[in-house]
Amino acid sequence: MEGTRPLSAQIPHHLLADPSFLHAVQRRDFSAVFATAHRSGISFNRIGEACGMKPERASKVARGEATVTALDTVECVADGLRIPGVLFGLAARPWEDSSPTPHAEPQDGDDHMNRRQLLRGTLAVGLTTPALAALTDTRQSMDLALAADLDLVDLADLEAAAETYGYGYHGQAPSRVLADLATDFAGLQPYLDTPQSVSNRARICRTAGQMAGMIAIVLHDMGARKEARQWFATGSKAARESGDRQLLAWVLAREAMVPINYGAPRSAARLAEQARQAAGDRPTAAATLAAAVAARAYALCHQPDDARRAVRAADALMERLDSAARADTWLTHGEQKHHVHLSHAFTALGDTQRAYESQQRALELSAPTSTMTRSLLTIDAAMCFHHGGDTEQACRRTIAVLESLPVPYRSGLVHRRAQDLYRLIPARHHQEAAVGELRDLLAV
Template sequence: MKRRNLLRGALAAGLAGPGLAALTNARHDIDAALAADPSAADIGFWETTTERYGYGYRGQNPSDVLSHLLEDFAELHPLLSRPQTVKSRTELCYITGRMAGMTAIVLHDLGQHREAHRWFGTAGRAAEQSGDRLLHSWVLGREAMVPLNYGAPRAAAALASRARQLAGAKPSAAAALAAAVAARAHAATGDREKALKAVADTEAIAERLVPQQRTDTWFGYPLQKHFVHASQALTQLGETRRAYEAQERALELSRAPSLMTRALIAIDRASCRAHDGERAEAAHIAAEAYSSLPPGYRGGLTRTRAVAFYRSLPAGAPGADRLADTLAAAT
């Protein structure tokens, strides 16, 4: 309990200083434990815990979710350091890979891309030790979204390629994710042919997934998520008609799209409007989407995408001033 309170206090102070130190210590503890002899553990409890986190934010502030994840890592760490059977060790490494991967996702969404890379590295080591190639592919596919969203699309394409190789030819959520991220990465680098091929590959994989693989979690590949990725790739390619269709389908397939998903789709729509010459409406859509977010959602990924859209507008574009004011007010 004392350690949990210390973690809460450190993270409440922000992701710099004590908060960053708490993140680093937690990750180092897990890395050290992965290199040590395993322990006996209540696998069922940790499987349930992992599943609960897998459903995403569900309206929670991302920084609160990060705090909860680190609290649970404080309890998970000792279990990795005690002797146990090979089967239990394998299962615990699988759980650790998923937990570390989700921690990295939250860090990515908060804009902490360097820490996200480090946690994805830990997740990859745990996935490798578990022997589960699909988990390892999922980790690399999610990690590829860090350079993709923070200015290094060629690095993202390379990671997505590795993820696709690990996933293999059989349809899986990990394979679909890897192909979708590859499509976005190639679109961002301007490789139209590879991007459209990856879009088609993703669609072919998504059509063949079984219901269990389409679960609406961070580990599944539901159609709603598929259309969110397709929207971004097609928007970057200037395929506005298809992008609009993907955006509508993404919203239709979810009764309550997450706050972040709704904002990102709106920014994609704004980019399409700007591409089609409707710049005033585009700036209005982006400003409304960003300003309607709760404060805890206005940093990291959503801000990066909103700023990128603003910078894509020509100087003096109608409505750009209002968007600039909206972004400035959130700093």
């Protein structure tokens, strides 16, 4: 105890990874917060003392017979129960950067694990304001580190982690992958505490660029466009500082996919061309990706000649890629990914025959766990049905995709692509049953 400050009644760490408890905290439902704390073994006497109120009032709050509304009381609850301020919509509390309380678990590895649990829990509730604030804090901290004269002693584990994340979701919910990625990204910073060689600094910046880019990919897939662009900016900064132009080209090409999927194809074309310039003429994964993304952007801009030139360039580069560059990861450019891009480009061009060929090949190469990729390819195929005059079949196929998806996949990119199909349907078809079902499903 410091002065007259009450002792904390720290909640168990597992509650910070419990979506129902976090949802209660974010809604400032103090009845549920106090009741959960009490069920976890904390007496109302301790809750009251820690939160600056009488035990009788703490008990009444837990039963819903009293409320907590004053800001200073909310702050007392955050401090007393050791709940991070961001979850209540507050600034970080003074104790969050201090040593563990007497009730905390052992210190070794604690900060890293607690950060992971906190991010997993907040993201499990959804891309809420607290969850995005926690991600922003992680990104901004790295921005500051990138501007400082810092370096890394041993990058092997972090480089291996980045490589592992590059293999994608593997059936995991995007929110879980995002939480784990952000946690390991933050884990880069402790290594940036002493000056090291130029080569070591290049390695840490390269790893930071890869991880920031992959965080942006997941945020993009979840529908958080603004936050994705901010993380791509951090990735670009890290890539430039690393001196790795292929990494810079990869980040820019990946960033171009955000405006492609959110209705700004001209902006996407500019970014894709920047990526192509950074990558140069060598047959690299980044150069091939940049050309394929440029093809999609030009097709959506109704510039078919530029789109087809970009397709030819992408195909020519793809034929020359070595086996390492063809691996099926986020950081490389495998055949499956190549046909996913071409599927979208040919669909936008109205070249249904070549679109079907790319869709079929991409599906053959997609793992059964590639839920999002398979969904996007199916919606591309549905758009081809619409271009061919069968709007009802297009709607039926898209409805089937949306209804079959697990909840974490129904928003974000898949939802946006389904909306793109609906917007293509002329108003004269809007009274048709299948079109109406698709509209209602998208509204839900």
